[in-house]
Amino acid sequence: MSHTLGVRQAQKQKTRQALLDAALGLLEDQSLSSLGLREVTRAVGVAPTAFYRHFCSTAELGVALVEEALGSLHETITTMLTTTGSNEERLGQTVELIARLVRTHPSHVRFIARERHGGVQQVRDAIGGQLARFTEEVAEGLAADPVSAGWSRDDLRMLAWHYVEHMVMTASVFLETPPERMDAAIDLATRQLRLVNLGRAHWLD
Amino acid sequence: MSHTLGVRQAQKQKTRQALLDAALGLLEDQSLSSLGLREVTRAVGVAPTAFYRHFCSTAELGVALVEEALGSLHETITTMLTTTGSNEERLGQTVELIARLVRTHPSHVRFIARERHGGVQQVRDAIGGQLARFTEEVAEGLAADPVSAGWSRDDLRMLAWHYVEHMVMTASVFLETPPERMDAAIDLATRQLRLVNLGRAHWLD
């Protein structure tokens, strides 16, 4: 399937990736709506006009970044869903996975948290759409769990959405937490998740 | 206490407020880090240099907006805390209060949601600090509730933080919800709150 690309295409994708990486770096202390095209090309060391060979606007670049960033988040979620063990074990592993995601892809997490409600509608919609798909996926995973017997489809989606939202929130909190306070932050997130799990266990009472 | 201000001071505060209002309007479809000072003064109909009489940068204007926006949110929270009734009643009233807040101050809600993780650190910190104070306040309110007997101080803060976070999240969801889907959104938020309340009821098991 994946045919070897010509030298030309390879080079193009290389600079395209360089643009994405540079943009992600610049977005650590500003938001997308203030990111200039010249700024990005300057960081890569390429002429301003070269930008147009890959994206027609910074908004489009933002959408591309969404796909990249939510890719790593998607991985994390699928890992969570396939994890087995007791409820309390899975809980700790889930939080640990979030912490690992923040450690390995901090700029992805920052980008998502920042642009989820950011100033560029195209990007907001892209993130919202992807998160909705994740929710559906999590809901399916939850449905497979015997704990969910008797749950309505709608209630499962409600729970899944709560999980996804809590995950993004937790990740952005971890991002701003200095290493020495990380233990406390992990503990807090774990207890919050335990709280929700408790509510889940008694939902059908 | 509140001495009648001179004509001069009154005029100054009037244009200051005009700047804040104009900025809030412009921030509906962009983020603070891309908001230009000229843009704001142009919207007010005032010379660019007049901006400096009130703020030394757009970041400082952002911090002022935080205080204004979180003022209305604070009102909502105190109303919530003083509401009485059964748990299920208070739950519905809480969600209704959030919906009302979004209806009456949509741009405030949008501003908070957008800049909470936005590109201007000064503003992020201001919002984070205020939300932390709200959390403390809510925790105190929760402690007064007989349901919280036996809860540790730390667990109460955890719960309070979860409530506050969920409130901001819910408000920003309501903001993007078209009127015809509002009922479903309110129902969803209510069930999520019920889920957490259920977890709360069984926390000490």
Add this chain to the structure above:
DNA sequence: CAGTTGGGATTACAACCGTTCACTGACTTC
């Protein structure tokens, strides 16, 4: 190997930006 393609460089432009400085004139103070 001749011809075409297309990623990137160069140059140029008009529009806009934040900031400075000196200035005006209505309000305040004594």
Add this chain to the structure above:
DNA sequence: GAAGTCAGTGAACGGTTGTAATCCCAACTG
């Protein structure tokens, strides 16, 4: 009522922005 204060003005500055037109040359195609 004279002197002083200060919110807002207007012009000018150096710098940056997005974008268009044109060119270059290495990589493709037949």
